[in-house]
Structure formats: structure tokens, C-alpha cells
Amino acid sequence: MASLRVSLPLLLLLMIVGAFGTEWSVKYNQQKICALKGSTVFMNGTFTHPGGQTVTEVFWVMDPDQNPSWPDMSKNADYSGRVEYLTDEWKHFSLNLNNVMKKDEHQYCVRIKTDQEKQKYLGRPGVTLTVTELHVETPGEVTEGETADLTCKTTCSLTDPTFIWYKNGHPLTTKTINNNQLHLQTVSSEDAGSYSCAVRGYQHLHSTAQNLRVRYPPKNVSVSIRPSGEIMEGSSVTLTCSSDANPPVKNYTWIKGSTSVGEGKTYSIPNIRSEDSGEYTCQSRNDHGERRSAAVQLNVLYPPKNVSVSISPSGEIVEGSSVTLTCSSDANPPAKNYTWFKEGGTSPVGSGQNYSIISITADHTGLYCCVAQNEHGAQRTAGVPVSLKGYPVILYVAVGVGLCFIFLVFLTVVLWRSRRKKQDENMDQPIYANEGEKDHSPPLEDKSSVYANVVAFKKQH
The missing domain is CATH 2.60.40.10 (Immunoglobulins)
Incomplete structure (x- = not known):
């Protein structure tokens, strides 16, 4: 076995390097960070310094090329109460920056001072911070039955985000979410609403809501009658048609039995006759289809x-x-x-x-x-x-x-x-007939016999 022989000068050199030869170095764990506006950013890393020196101060500097004096950023009024430094004996360092804003987009570098006045070090290039907000992109308007994709966008790439979607402020749990996209397979009128997104862990940082409009044919078509109650021959009666549609209904057709009798949202009969009795329906139409109400009975x-x-x-x-x-x-x-x-x-x-x-x-x-x-x-x-x-x-x-x-x-x-x-006791409330149900007028009161009426009349006179 060969013996290892080391000359005395070489041994002394190795000892000197071990004691004093360590050089300055800074290593950041991430040098580019994308953060949500309003969130907390964590920047960290490790450093080394020459031996025989004691570290007296570790702080962070913002945009050192623009600030030659390399001031401590924590002393800047804009960062008061938002900055926290951490350093340990193993030469780990970190910066916590709370409630980040768009104006916080800078390069951040760590600065280290030792007990030797001239021994100062600035670790650069540092960490570049980009601040983004969430933004929802929607198709704007779709037709019932089509598919629609909504996208939660950022100006930079977040680290492993899990996106959460909201409709009218309530979390969506039954829809398909692929990464930052919400997929609506078959759109219905119920999907219309205001959509926003957030990232798990920062649910309070919602994006600005965007509307999704859905075009659909008339539905929930109904007819109301005014005045309500008994309809006497010679009185005036107005039928009003209501429906839910997008775009709104632009054509209303009134049908008695199987015959068209009028147009418009309302149909008035100013001097109703017995021959006006019968079943009336309203047909509503827009650009995407038409639907007819249930029949309402006019009993004159x-x-x-x-x-x-x-x-x-x-x-x-x-x-x-x-x-x-x-x-x-x-x-x-x-x-x-x-x-x-x-x-x-x-x-x-x-x-x-x-x-x-x-x-x-x-x-x-x-x-x-x-x-x-x-x-x-x-x-x-x-x-x-x-x-x-x-x-x-x-x-x-x-x-x-x-x-x-x-x-x-x-x-x-x-x-x-x-x-x-x-008539004095009758309240003027409309009667509604919705799709699938018919109007039933209240039964007439049973009157006393003709003889009792005549007797009562004679007694009063």
C-alpha cells in the first residue's frame, strides 16, 4: 500500500485555505417569482463568507443598480409592517413580503455585513418579483345547447396553482375544471351569471367577475287575467302574457281555441260578451324559438x-x-x-x-x-x-x-x-295560468230561492 506523503508547506497552505480561504457566495432557491396581488411572498436561500469573520447584519436591498447606497428596504415607508427577515446559524436567510402590490415588482438582493467594516457583500443577481391579478375570460354570450369554456388567466405563471371557480359568488363543485379552465359541456339558461376565479389558499383574492350570457327561446310562459274573480258580461277584461327569454320576446300571438285573435303582450276585450267565453293561450316568440302558455279559461x-x-x-x-x-x-x-x-x-x-x-x-x-x-x-x-x-x-x-x-x-x-x-267584497287580484296548469274560477255562491228573495224584498218595503 502506497503511503501518502504531504510536504510541510502544502499542509500549511491547506490549513490556511480552510481557515481563511472561504469566499463570498449567495444562492437563491428561486430567482423568479410570480405572486398574486394581495398574497404573501417568501424569498430564501443560503450564503457563505470568508472565515475569521462574524456576520453582524443581513438585510435586503431593492433594485441595487438604481440605489447605489444599497439601503435596507425595511426602512422604506412603503414596506413598513410588511417586511420580515429571518437568518439562522447555518447561514440560511429569507424575506417575507406581505400583501404584495403591483408597485412591488422589483429585483430583491440580500446584503451581508460582517465585523470587519470593509467586508460587505451583495448577492446579485437577486430575485425578480412579478405581481399578477386573476382575470376571467368568457365567450361573452352563447346559445343554449352549445359548449363554453371560461379561462382564469394571469400575466405570469404561478407555482402549482389549484384554481377554484365561483358563480354569483358561490363555489362551483359540479362543473368540469381543467387546470385554469372551466368547461360547460351543454349550456342551459341556468348557466347564465357572473363568474370569478381564485387560487386555493388565497380564496379571498377573487378575480373580477365576468358575465356569461345565454341566449334561449321563451320559457315559463304564463297568462294573467285582470280583473280577477267573476267576469260579467259587458265588463272590460285584459289578458297579459309573461315569459322568460333571451333576447326578450318580440312577438306575442293570442289564440282562442285554435283561432288567432290578437297580437301584443296584452289582449283587451273592452265590452266582453258571452261569445267571448273560451280557452285562451299566448304564444311567445324570439329569434331562438317559440313556446305557448297553458290555456286560461274565460268564463263570462x-x-x-x-x-x-x-x-x-x-x-x-x-x-x-x-x-x-x-x-x-x-x-x-x-x-x-x-x-x-x-x-x-x-x-x-x-x-x-x-x-x-x-x-x-x-x-x-x-x-x-x-x-x-x-x-x-x-x-x-x-x-x-x-x-x-x-x-x-x-x-x-x-x-x-x-x-x-x-x-x-x-x-x-x-x-x-x-x-x-x-262586487264590493271582490278583491282585484290577477289570476295566473302557467305552463301545464289551467285556471279554475271560484264557484259561484249558492243563492236562496226566488221566493225568499221576494219575501225579503217585500219586508224591506
Whole structure:
């Protein structure tokens, strides 16, 4: 085995180098840092210095080429309370810079002083800091059914960021996120809104929100009726069509049954008639499609009209036979009270839609009339003669008509008072019919019989 021989001069040289030969050096762990505005930046590294010296001060200098005196940045008023230095015995150093701003974009170098006044060192090139903000890019506007990609952008590359997305300020957890991109596979109207992004660990540093607009055809089409409640013949009624669409609906078509009856957002019937009753729908249209509302029912109420009497059997009536008088009318709701009168009498001779005379005699001959009544009014017929074969009949037309007319006046006054009271209680609230559901008007109140109305009227007078 060969022996290792070292001359004395060489040994002394090695000892001197070990004691005094260490040179100045600074090594930064990162020399380029991209940081979010408002975040905290950590710069660190290690250094060496010649032996036989003791480090007395370690601080940081900003842009040394522009500041030849290399001042301590912590003494700068702009950094007061935002700077923290750390150094240990193993020659590690670091700088914590809080709440970084755009104006903090500089080069930062560490400066080291020892107990020997002339032994100072500046480690450069130092760490270059770039400050960025998050910015969302959206397509701006898309059509329902298309795909859309939203991108969270920065002006420099962050270190291993995890992006978080927000819609209208709430985190999105069910959408596809690829790196800094939010992917919407099939856009719907519900995807419209305000989007922002952030980086995990700095969720409080949201980007400025950007809007995504979605174009879609009309939906949620509905019809409202004003005034609400009962619709009386002769009153004014307005139907209004509402819908959700982007762009807004520009064409409204009103359809009764299967026939187009009008255009525009509202459809007014100033003097509604019974023939206006029926089902109405509104069809809304924009550039991307059309949709029709559910049908709403207009039920026009009116008192009896076209009241008439028929006799069965027809033709000549033989004494001892039976005859039936039938009263018919057009009314909504249908007439529920029919009252029969015979000329010369002081009170009704019968009630109900049919009035039958069994085993007719000469005493039954004369003029008969019928008064039909519902909740909204009454109407009488003209006198209808009932005569027997072979018997002359004196027709007291004026008496018969007058008796029916007097009774009709009683009914009219009573019904007028009842209807005024009901109208005062009715609140003017619209009725809505949405897609998929139909309007059902409230049931009419059940009125007392015609006789009770007449009695009440007489007692009041």
C-alpha cells in the first residue's frame, strides 16, 4: 500500500485555505417569482463568507443598480409592517413580503455585513418579483345547447396553482375544471351569471367577475287575467302574457281555441260578451324559438236571455188531458229558478223548469208566463195562451204581461242589491295560468230561492 506523503508547506497552505480561504457566495432557491396581488411572498436561500469573520447584519436591498447606497428596504415607508427577515446559524436567510402590490415588482438582493467594516457583500443577481391579478375570460354570450369554456388567466405563471371557480359568488363543485379552465359541456339558461376565479389558499383574492350570457327561446310562459274573480258580461277584461327569454320576446300571438285573435303582450276585450267565453293561450316568440302558455279559461257570466216557453203536446188541447209547459233560457250559470204565473192571479202557480197541468179544465185556460232567474238577473217570457178545443178564450194579454213584469221588477232589485254587495267584497287580484296548469274560477255562491228573495224584498218595503 502506497503511503501518502504531504510536504510541510502544502499542509500549511491547506490549513490556511480552510481557515481563511472561504469566499463570498449567495444562492437563491428561486430567482423568479410570480405572486398574486394581495398574497404573501417568501424569498430564501443560503450564503457563505470568508472565515475569521462574524456576520453582524443581513438585510435586503431593492433594485441595487438604481440605489447605489444599497439601503435596507425595511426602512422604506412603503414596506413598513410588511417586511420580515429571518437568518439562522447555518447561514440560511429569507424575506417575507406581505400583501404584495403591483408597485412591488422589483429585483430583491440580500446584503451581508460582517465585523470587519470593509467586508460587505451583495448577492446579485437577486430575485425578480412579478405581481399578477386573476382575470376571467368568457365567450361573452352563447346559445343554449352549445359548449363554453371560461379561462382564469394571469400575466405570469404561478407555482402549482389549484384554481377554484365561483358563480354569483358561490363555489362551483359540479362543473368540469381543467387546470385554469372551466368547461360547460351543454349550456342551459341556468348557466347564465357572473363568474370569478381564485387560487386555493388565497380564496379571498377573487378575480373580477365576468358575465356569461345565454341566449334561449321563451320559457315559463304564463297568462294573467285582470280583473280577477267573476267576469260579467259587458265588463272590460285584459289578458297579459309573461315569459322568460333571451333576447326578450318580440312577438306575442293570442289564440282562442285554435283561432288567432290578437297580437301584443296584452289582449283587451273592452265590452266582453258571452261569445267571448273560451280557452285562451299566448304564444311567445324570439329569434331562438317559440313556446305557448297553458290555456286560461274565460268564463263570462250573464243573466238569463232568450227565455221561451214550449207546450207539450202541441196542437189542440182536449179537456181532461194533461199538458206540460217547459221554460228554456240561455244563462251562465244556468238558470236555477223558474217561476210560473197565470194572468189574473196574485201569486205564482208553480216553479221549476216544467209546469204540468193534469186533467185540464176550462178553469186552466188563459195566459201563462215564465220568469227565469240566476245569480245575475232574471228575464220573463211573453204570455203564452193555453186553450181547450171548442172553448173560446179571452186573452188578458195586458194583465198577464203586467203580472210577470211586476214580479220581474222585484227580482231585479233584489239581485241588484246582492250583486253590488258581492262586487264590493271582490278583491282585484290577477289570476295566473302557467305552463301545464289551467285556471279554475271560484264557484259561484249558492243563492236562496226566488221566493225568499221576494219575501225579503217585500219586508224591506
